[in-house]
Amino acid sequence: MIGEFDIYGVYLPAFAVFAAIALLLQVVVINRLLDALGFYRWVWHRALFDLAVYVILLGAVTAVGASILPLV
Numbered sequence: 001m002i003g004e005f006d007i008y009g010v011y012l013p014a015f016a017v018f019a020a021i022a023l024l025l026q027v028v029v030i031n032r033l034l035d036a037l038g039f040y041r042w043v044w045h046r047a048l049f050d051l052a053v054y055v056i057l058l059g060a061v062t063a064v065g066a067s068i069l070p071l072v
Helices: 014-036 048-070
Strands: 006-007 012-013
Touching: 006 014, 012 014, 014 048
Parallel strands: none
Antiparallel strands: 006 012
């Protein structure tokens, strides 16, 4: 697993990059899709639900990142 990303001489931990990707996916794709479908009408506590979705996305992004970049 890659330990850090080098972005123009600035080293960022891989987990921070994965967290940013998961946040962008949630804000741009998931929240807009669920809001357009009216899914949030069925959610009791939207903030807790959004946090749970973010944690699931973060796990998925980390797993995909670990499988794509195992030894880079």
